[in-house]
Amino acid sequence: MQPYDVSTNPLNTVEWLFAAMECTHIAALALSIGTIAIVDMSLLGMGIKGRSPAQLLRATETWTVAGLILVITAGLALFSSDPLRYYYSPTFRWKMWIMLAGIVFNYTIHRKVALANSSPPISKAAGAVSLALWLSVIFCGLFFAFTAGGY
Amino acid sequence: MSIATLSHAIQSSGIFTAMRQSEVFYPTVLATHLSCIAIFGGMILMTNLRLLGLALRNTPASVVIASTRNPKRIGFVIMIACGILLAGSHLDKYYPNPYFQLKLALLALTGIHGLIFHRGVYYNADLGKDGKLPLVAIVAGATSLVLWLSILICGRWIAYYDDPNAIARLFRALTHLV
Numbered sequence: 001m002q003p004y005d006v007s008t009n010p011l012n013t014v015e016w017l018f019a020a021m022e023c024t025h026i027a028a029l030a031l032s033i034g035t036i037a038i039v040d041m042s043l044l045g046m047g048i049k050g051r052s053p054a055q056l057l058r059a060t061e062t063w064t065v066a067g068l069i070l071v072i073t074a075g076l077a078l079f080s081s082d083p084l085r086y087y088y089s090p091t092f093r094w095k096m097w098i099m100l101a102g103i104v105f106n107y108t109i110h111r112k113v114a115l116a117n118s119s120p121p122i123s124k125a126a127g128a129v130s131l132a133l134w135l136s137v138i139f140c141g142l143f144f145a146f147t148a149g150g151y
Numbered sequence: 152m153s154i155a156t157l158s159h160a161i162q163s164s165g166i167f168t169a170m171r172q173s174e175v176f177y178p179t180v181l182a183t184h185l186s187c188i189a190i191f192g193g194m195i196l197m198t199n200l201r202l203l204g205l206a207l208r209n210t211p212a213s214v215v216i217a218s219t220r221n222p223k224r225i226g227f228v229i230m231i232a233c234g235i236l237l238a239g240s241h242l243d244k245y246y247p248n249p250y251f252q253l254k255l256a257l258l259a260l261t262g263i264h265g266l267i268f269h270r271g272v273y274y275n276a277d278l279g280k281d282g283k284l285p286l287v288a289i290v291a292g293a294t295s296l297v298l299w300l301s302i303l304i305c306g307r308w309i310a311y312y313d314d315p316n317a318i319a320r321l322f323r324a325l326t327h328l329v
Binding site: 016019022023026027029030031033034035037038041046047048049050051055059060063131134135138139141142143145146 | 192300
């Protein structure tokens with residue numbers, strides 16, 4: 001088997017492709033985290049007038065899945081541009097674990113709480129945890145870019 | 152005073168110097184800027200998809216617009232504040248950057264966009280009440296979507312601009328694609 005050579009990856013040879021992939025990653029982030037945040041805000045009591053968290057979840061869930069697929073696909077492409085650098089970065093590993101926690105939380109507790117239209121203490125806690133998880137993913141992603149000088 | 156001197160005076164002032172020199176301050180502000188794209192950009196995106204009739208179809212467009220107005224305003228203020236810190240700390244490098252200039256021009260256009268569709272869409276309490284969206288709503292949604300995506304792309308491209316030939320190369324690359 002041929003060893004994988006990053007210098008042949010189009011992301012490293014086509015000048016604008018890496019930046020274009022980053023743009024896709026960021027736009028898809030607005031779609032995935034943005035739609036989850038609409039439900040979170042609703043759980044926190046700052047939602048869309050006359051719509052329950054359950055109704056908002058139902059109305060946005062397809063967009064969330066589409067956004068997650070797009071953001072992760074673009075993310076994997078970015079990862080392929082220099083896998084070892086990402087793999088050995090503690091910040092990147094944090095990002096992956098928190099993202100995993102975010103996805104699991106989103107499709108278990110968060111979903112249950114939103115669909116049950118739970119009472120304020122529980123719904124507010126679920127909304128806050130969800131927002132905190134996803135914002136942590138973004139912060140890790142960004143800090144990775146600033147701390148990734150060496151392995 | 153030339154723009155170059157003015158720019159240098161601004162980026163040399165206290166807060167922008169601190170911003171540039173800190174290993175934590177700068178990435179924190181940038182991460183906050185990005186978080187705003189996720190949360191408030193997400194709201195703009197969903198509003199536009201609603202105006203295009205693609206999402207949140209069970210909620211009248213006027214309700215989506217009115218309910219997200221205040222959060223969007225708060226997000227916009229945080230976003231601009233972060234943007235000023237980010238741009239100000241490297242102003243000498245940014246002000247001649249064509250993508251930075253284009254981004255500012257596009258931001259100004261979003262203001263004009265808001266004014267143009269002020270009465271017909273954004274402050275129209277009856278918008279979509281009868282279940283149908285007028286053409287003006289679709290036009291507003293589509294142009295807003297294009298504007299904000301272009302702003303996002305310009306924002307990312309600012310970081311990759313290093314020499315005046317970069318844009319020419321980009322266009323050559325794009326023409327090869329088409």
